[in-house]
Amino acid sequence: MLAEGESMASTSLCPANTSVSQNLQKVSGFVENKTAQCSFSIESILGLEQKKDVIPAVKPHRPWMDTCTNLVLREDSNPHMQIPVSYENSLFHANNNAMQEEKVLKCEKYFSVTERLSFKRELSWYRGRRPRTAFTRNQIEVLENVFKMNSYPGIDIREELARKLDLDEDRIQIWFQNRRAKLKRSHRESQFLMVKNTFTSSLLD
Amino acid sequence: MLAEGESMASTSLCPANTSVSQNLQKVSGFVENKTAQCSFSIESILGLEQKKDVIPAVKPHRPWMDTCTNLVLREDSNPHMQIPVSYENSLFHANNNAMQEEKVLKCEKYFSVTERLSFKRELSWYRGRRPRTAFTRNQIEVLENVFKMNSYPGIDIREELARKLDLDEDRIQIWFQNRRAKLKRSHRESQFLMVKNTFTSSLLD
DNA sequence: TTTTAATGTAATGTT
DNA sequence: AACATTACATTAAT
Numbered sequence: 001m002l003a004e005g006e007s008m009a010s011t012s013l014c015p016a017n018t019s020v021s022q023n024l025q026k027v028s029g030f031v032e033n034k035t036a037q038c039s040f041s042i043e044s045i046l047g048l049e050q051k052k053d054v055i056p057a058v059k060p061h062r063p064w065m066d067t068c069t070n071l072v073l074r075e076d077s078n079p080h081m082q083i084p085v086s087y088e089n090s091l092f093h094a095n096n097n098a099m100q101e102e103k104v105l106k107c108e109k110y111f112s113v114t115e116r117l118s119f120k121r122e123l124s125w126y127r128g129r130r131p132r133t134a135f136t137r138n139q140i141e142v143l144e145n146v147f148k149m150n151s152y153p154g155i156d157i158r159e160e161l162a163r164k165l166d167l168d169e170d171r172i173q174i175w176f177q178n179r180r181a182k183l184k185r186s187h188r189e190s191q192f193l194m195v196k197n198t199f200t201s202s203l204l205d
Numbered sequence: 206m207l208a209e210g211e212s213m214a215s216t217s218l219c220p221a222n223t224s225v226s227q228n229l230q231k232v233s234g235f236v237e238n239k240t241a242q243c244s245f246s247i248e249s250i251l252g253l254e255q256k257k258d259v260i261p262a263v264k265p266h267r268p269w270m271d272t273c274t275n276l277v278l279r280e281d282s283n284p285h286m287q288i289p290v291s292y293e294n295s296l297f298h299a300n301n302n303a304m305q306e307e308k309v310l311k312c313e314k315y316f317s318v319t320e321r322l323s324f325k326r327e328l329s330w331y332r333g334r335r336p337r338t339a340f341t342r343n344q345i346e347v348l349e350n351v352f353k354m355n356s357y358p359g360i361d362i363r364e365e366l367a368r369k370l371d372l373d374e375d376r377i378q379i380w381f382q383n384r385r386a387k388l389k390r391s392h393r394e395s396q397f398l399m400v401k402n403t404f405t406s407s408l409l410d
Numbered sequence: 411t412t413t414t415a416a417t418g419t420a421a422t423g424t425t
Numbered sequence: 426a427a428c429a430t431t432a433c434a435t436t437a438a439t
Contacts, residue, residue, distance in 0.1 A: 061357055064389050064432095132420050132433055152266055152426090171420085177426075178420065184269050184427085269427095337415055337438050357431095376415085383414060386433075 135175070139165045143172070147179050340380070344370045348377070352384050 135143070142165060146153060153161070153176060155169075162169040340348070347370060351358060358366070358381060360374075367374040 061355075062388070064392065129432070130421060134420090134434085150266075174421065175419095180426085181428075182419080183267070187270055333417095334437075335416060339439085340415090379416065380414095382431080383416085385431090387414080389432090 133167075133171055135167075139167065143175055143179070147176065151176065151180055151183070338372075338376055340372075344372065348380055348384070352381065356381065356385055356388070 142161070146157070146161065150157070153172075158169050158172045158176075161167070161172050165172075347366070351362070351366065355362070358377075363374050363377045363381075366372070366377050370377075
């Protein structure tokens with residue numbers, strides 16, 4: 001029923017006649033040089049040369065609108081490489097099984113394990129991003145209070161917090177990681193300011 | 206000595222009672238919740254017991270803060286020391302609403318549009334927000350052109366752009382972030398429209 | 411009102 | 426775990 005919308009969703013990005021291998025190549029090619037993919041010189045742009053009808057040799061990396069929404073890779077036995085559960089609206093990810101099978105087969109045929117893995121990582125990069133958690137004020141307050149006393153809570157404390165705050169332990173873990181980073185950053189900044197002020201005021205002598 | 210969180214980070218690093226440390230405290234914020242939460246049982250925290258005057262028995266583990274005690278600061282000779290790096294300076298932020306009202310009235314009465322504008326800018330500065338950058342048409346054009354080909358320019362390209370466009374690299378970075386968000390949003394919207402159309406037209410069958 | 415520069419922070423990947 | 430980087434939700438300036 002949604003077959004049409006689905007194919008439309010990907011056509012602008014993944015023309016029907018583009019082979020899976022081409023798509024994969026593009027994406028896995030991206031993995032190596034994420035930012036150096038441009039086949040243009042900045043000078044040419046800054047010089048405002050306008051060659052508007054020249055098609056860039058390499059497709060821009062736009063994961064969120066990229067081609068491969070309909071390419072499905074089998075879960076590996078390697079737990080480290082699992083695609084996180086897809087949190088996104090799976091409207092466009094719902095494909096019929098026959099297609100899936102075919103693509104998986106093609107995949108296994110044409111690509112090395114490492115290629116497939118990095119591809120998979122790419123996929124997860126935009127497909128399986130967890131929706132941003134919005135902590136409540138109370139949750140934050142408790143977390144902050146715990147943090148003041150212990151910035152490195154062990155698994156037991158994290159579990160307890162998770163239970164009492166009705167959060168995943170994972171969220172707690174991440175929260176503390178980010179909180180430590182924040183503290184460290186602010187500390188670094190104060191130090192920098194201090195040094196700078198010391199320096200500048202020493203110039204006034 | 207380093208018994209507390211970031212609010213103490215500055216004080217523990219510079220001698221007490223210097224204006225430097227005072228300013229640093231303001232800059233890093235958190236002045237208000239200086240008093241530490243002091244019990245170590247999670248229950249007590251989750252139960253929100255507030256024993257604010259108890260001193261923690263154990264020093265929190267903050268490795269990155271333990272290093273810089275050998276920094277010596279002079280007494281600050283310049284009372285009007287600027288705090289240029291961070292915009293978080295909330296020195297002038299404490300305004301009640303009455304004050305605000307009054308100011309606005311006075312403002313309209315006594316000041317020209319341009320005067321009020323610069324006043325506003327100044328306020329935003331004191332509020333801790335970077336004054337909004339107004340990109341020139343040419344800057345936008347170049348940025349858009351680069352974006353077309355590479356939505357994720359690396360530090361090298363950003364630096365180059367910054368140099369050539371006479372902007373901070375930070376501005377470039379932020380611009381690309383916002384640009385990506387914008388693209389994604391529009392993409393999402395068109396997808397939504399597509400689904401909607403598919404759906405409604407399927408109802409007509 | 412709309413667009414978008416700026417901010418804060420949750421989430422991800424790499425080491 | 427640290428760290429750099431990204432996405433994303435908001436705020437506020439235009």
